[in-house]
Amino acid sequence: MSRSILPVLTICAGLVLLWYGGAIWMNWQVVADTQARAGATPGLMEMVRLTLNHARPLLPAPHQILDELWRSTATLPVTSRRSLVHHAWVTLSAALLGFGMGTAFGVLLAVAVVHIRALERSLMPWIVASQAVPVLALAPIVIVALGAMGLEGLLPKAIIAAYLCFFPIAIGMVKGLRAPDATARDLMRTWSATQAQVFWKLRLPASLPFLFAGLKVAMAAAVVGAIVAELPAGAQAGLGARLLAGSYFGQTIQIWAALVAAAILSATLVGLLGAAERLVARRMGARA
Amino acid sequence: MAEPVIATRDLSLVFTTRDGPVQALSNVNLDIAPGEFISLIGPSGCGKTTLLRVIADLERATGGSIAVNGRTPEQARLARDYGYVFQAPALLPWRTILGNVQLPLEIMGISREERAARAKAQLALVNLAGFERKFPWQLSGGMQQRASIARALAFEPKLLLMDEPFGALDEIVRDHLNEQLLKLWSATRKTVVFVTHSIPEAVFLSTRIVVMSPRPGRITDIVDCDLGPDRPLEIRETPEFLRIAQRVREGLRAGHSYDV
Ligand SMILES: Nc1ncnc2c1ncn2[C@@H]1O[C@H](COP(=O)(O)OP(=O)(O)O)[C@@H](O)[C@H]1O
Ligand SMILES: [Mg+2]
Numbered sequence: 001m002s003r004s005i006l007p008v009l010t011i012c013a014g015l016v017l018l019w020y021g022g023a024i025w026m027n028w029q030v031v032a033d034t035q036a037r038a039g040a041t042p043g044l045m046e047m048v049r050l051t052l053n054h055a056r057p058l059l060p061a062p063h064q065i066l067d068e069l070w071r072s073t074a075t076l077p078v079t080s081r082r083s084l085v086h087h088a089w090v091t092l093s094a095a096l097l098g099f100g101m102g103t104a105f106g107v108l109l110a111v112a113v114v115h116i117r118a119l120e121r122s123l124m125p126w127i128v129a130s131q132a133v134p135v136l137a138l139a140p141i142v143i144v145a146l147g148a149m150g151l152e153g154l155l156p157k158a159i160i161a162a163y164l165c166f167f168p169i170a171i172g173m174v175k176g177l178r179a180p181d182a183t184a185r186d187l188m189r190t191w192s193a194t195q196a197q198v199f200w201k202l203r204l205p206a207s208l209p210f211l212f213a214g215l216k217v218a219m220a221a222a223v224v225g226a227i228v229a230e231l232p233a234g235a236q237a238g239l240g241a242r243l244l245a246g247s248y249f250g251q252t253i254q255i256w257a258a259l260v261a262a263a264i265l266s267a268t269l270v271g272l273l274g275a276a277e278r279l280v281a282r283r284m285g286a287r288a
Numbered sequence: 289m290a291e292p293v294i295a296t297r298d299l300s301l302v303f304t305t306r307d308g309p310v311q312a313l314s315n316v317n318l319d320i321a322p323g324e325f326i327s328l329i330g331p332s333g334c335g336k337t338t339l340l341r342v343i344a345d346l347e348r349a350t351g352g353s354i355a356v357n358g359r360t361p362e363q364a365r366l367a368r369d370y371g372y373v374f375q376a377p378a379l380l381p382w383r384t385i386l387g388n389v390q391l392p393l394e395i396m397g398i399s400r401e402e403r404a405a406r407a408k409a410q411l412a413l414v415n416l417a418g419f420e421r422k423f424p425w426q427l428s429g430g431m432q433q434r435a436s437i438a439r440a441l442a443f444e445p446k447l448l449l450m451d452e453p454f455g456a457l458d459e460i461v462r463d464h465l466n467e468q469l470l471k472l473w474s475a476t477r478k479t480v481v482f483v484t485h486s487i488p489e490a491v492f493l494s495t496r497i498v499v500m501s502p503r504p505g506r507i508t509d510i511v512d513c514d515l516g517p518d519r520p521l522e523i524r525e526t527p528e529f530l531r532i533a534q535r536v537r538e539g540l541r542a543g544h545s546y547d548v
Contacts, residue, residue, distance in 0.1 A: 183378040190372045191392045205382050284382035285423035
């Protein structure tokens with residue numbers, strides 16, 4: 001255990017150091033200008049201290065981001081509009097709803113494509129093409145169109161998230177449902193298994209590892225989708241709204257805090273899926 | 289001869305491939321009686337697998353006729369007459385050994401208690417008692433193949449079809465499994481069609497040996513080979529055994545101008 005953790009810790013420490021170095025370097029000019037205008041001539045240590053504690057730095061130092069994260073999560077009630085927990089929850093709920101919708105759609109699509117030969121040729125090109133449209137361009141159109149129909153808030157954001165989600169799931173699932181080899185299919189045939197039995201007892205279990213790979217990609221994509229969907233309509237809440245507000249007012253620390261919160265959110269969700277995957281794999285007899 | 293279990297008349301099969309037609313079977317005439325142990329032997333590509341697959345309704349003949357207990361192969365398949373053993377054990381990796389043997393029983397809608405009882409009994413017959421809870425990767429190749437034989441026998445099919453079941457195993461394991469298979473056959477007296485390209489294996493196991501040759505796949509000789517019910521491995525040194533093996537070898541040579 002300790003042997004595998006030590007290199008990770010070393011690399012993390014290295015990255016943090018690098019970040020501090022970057023923060024000093026990038027904020028130097030701003031601090032130097034301000035000081036010159038005030039007629040001050042700070043020493044080297046004073047300059048370093050100022051670059052790492054600027055209120056609107058080009059690049060905030062890690063401790064500033066941690067400080068902001070702590071202030072906006074632990075010290076504010078979750079009902080506050082300035083609580084990051086509140087905003088994270090708004091984004092999370094849209095991402096999870098979209099993830100559920102995208103998963104259901106992706107799985108159904110894969111099942112249909114595997115069972116109906118004609119669908120593969122007619123449907124797959126459209127599915128692939130749909131993913132070539134940049135979500136950044138699509139999101140405003142969808143949000144505005146659905147808004148005109150009176151749909152606002154959670155659902156439009158979930159739809160954008162689902163749009164990014166279903167693709168990796170469908171692709172992984174199609175591959176997984178086709179994973180059983182000819183011998184396994186021949187065996188089912190000698191037993192006169194019905195198509196439903198072939199699906200439930202052979203294809204579906206064989207597809208689970210592929211499904212989990214797709215789910216993990218889709219989960220991260222769902223969070224991105226939900227955040228992107230919060231950008232165009234000038235949403236009032238959500239991590240996307242925090243990013244947008246932060247950039248209006250040059251609150252770089254707030255932007256970075258929202259980014260880190262989004263990353264933590266994604267990593268936690270993907271980590272939970274990974275745990276579920278290991279649990280399922282163990283039940284299905286995977287080698288320890 | 290009793291009413292045949294399998295009767296083929298001028299059975300032919302032509303595969304249509306991108307490079308043109310491939311005649312895999314040509315005018316195969318073969319009657320198999322109940323309780324026989326038939327081996328199909330011949331060089332690779334002579335249509336042994338194809339013949340077995342036609343019997344099991346995994347391929348359709350393009351000429352001639354075939355009857356299984358007086359019905360078509362499809363009817364026999366739907367009646368679950370076939371236990372099929374492939375060269376690869378083809379156990380589902382996510383099921384335990386017991387779960388794998390139970391799978392055909394599940395598909396056939398047999399109750400949970402009876403499934404477990406039957407599967408356990410079959411596993412005991414192939415000397416795998418105590419391995420029920422293991423997953424396939426925890427077993428050796430020979431043990432996996434025994435599990436797949438237990439799976440094929442679990443639903444008591446009328447016919448056991450085996451396509452080079454021991455082809456991927458080493459000689460010692462193979463000898464051992466041949467002995468076990470012979471015991472199993474003596475005990476159940478099931479009709480077995482067994483594909484091999486090992487002459488000693490065919491002579492040791494069979495009541496009759498069907499010698500086939502390629503291009504086009506056809507039967508060139510049928511050799512009677514009943515060495516009696518009690519066959520220890522040492523029987524392979526007896527003059528009777530060697531005489532039959534010699535006849536099979538000659539049949540193979542005659543049907544095959546060794547152009548390799
Ligand atoms: N599905 C198929 N499509 C086309 N050709 C096939 C197919 N299966 C077998 N063949 C051809 O039919 C011939 C007999 O094959 P097979 O029955 O597998 O021989 P064996 O089992 O005796 O080695 C070979 O020439 C093989 O290439
Ligand atoms: Mg073969």
